[in-house]
Amino acid sequence: MNASTALRQGWQKVFGTGARSERPIAPDTTHGTILYLEDITVSFDGFKALNALTLYVDAGELRCIIGPNGAGKTTMMDVITGKTRPDAGSAWFGQTIDLLTLTEPQIAEAGIGRKFQKPTVFEQHTVLENLELAAAGNKSIWATLFSPLTAVQRDRIDHVLETVRLQDRRDTRAGVLSHGQKQWLEIGMLLMQDAQMLLVDEPVAGMTPQEVERTAELLLSLEGQHSVVVVEHDMNFVRSIARKVTVLHEGHVLAEGTMDQVQNDAKVVEVYLGE
Incomplete structure (x- = not known):
């Protein structure tokens, strides 16, 4: 596999395949809620x-x-991001965006970003180039890498680098970053896409204690500006960031x-926390 093919496949994995369509209208959150899942059923x-x-989930909320x-x-x-279509139920992003009518790339463009447990970054490119690619929009990969940045783009990248604390790594190849730094870079890439809702899957798996602490600080710093849904098994980490916790079962x-309420719920203790 040559470098251009690997890059194209990596791009498709992160941002979807096919032409990028016009971004749907921004979600209406005047009722305070940004995500509505109602009676969703999926059978395999x-x-x-x-x-x-x-x-x-409310706008600006950090939910675990x-x-x-x-x-x-x-x-x-998978349902929220369009990867899986439910057998029944409804899924809305704000008051006006029916997620079940959109493709995966359209949902990403509407403002929902997903970070998988294993970081998906372009390891042969620098931290700066990864952020440029994430913000590319309809521009081609190579045009993005070789076109000069505008002042607005530079300012936005600087802000994201500061948010994820990778300012001193901007010219470092992503492949040599630590596991935690790759996780933060991927979150930065979602921020470059203007994601209003971030779905973050087990962000601290495999991290050092110092990286776990920094990840907690990062996610808490996004609260209010973005809606963040964190799926995690590490209960100490959940306790360090949780405002509201939802427990799923079957x-x-x-x-x-x-966190105190769910930890003291007898049903939760029986099926999960008491295992």
């Missing part, structure tokens, strides 16, 4: 991965989603509340 060979799941393996966390994110919401 008779197994209900999601079973009439209903979940609401926990639950045992098989609870439906990944399937929920494809539906088992409990919801503060």
Whole structure:
């Protein structure tokens, strides 16, 4: 596989395939809620991965989603991002954007970004080039890399570099970054795409204690400016960032509340925290 093919495949994995369409209208969050999942059901060979799941996330909220393996966390994110179509139910981004009518690239352009557990960055390119590619829009990959940045683009990149604390790594090849730094770079790439909602899957798996602490600070700093949904198994980390926690079990919401409330819920202790 040559370098251009590898880069193209990496681009498609992060940003989707096909032509980038016109960005849908911004989500209407005048009611305070940015994500509406109602009665979402997804079945695989008779197994209900999601079973009439209903979940609401407010604009600017930092929400943690926990639950045992098989609870439906990944399937929920697949529905939100258009990877999986539900058998029943509705999914809205704000008051006006019906997620079930959009493709994966259209959902990304509408303002929903997803960070997988394993970082997906362009390892042969620098931190700066990764951020440039994320902000490319309709420009081609090579035109992006070899075109001069505008003042507005430079300012935005500087702001994102500061947010993810990679200012001193801007000219470093992404492949030599630590695991935690790659995770932060990928979050920075979502910020460069103007993602209003970030879906973050197990962000601290494999991190050092120092990286875990920095990741908590980063996600908390995004609260209010972005809606952030964090799926995580590390309960100490969840406690360090959680405002509101949703517990999934067998494809539906088992409990919801503060970390103390869900930890003291007898049903939660029985099916998850007490394991």
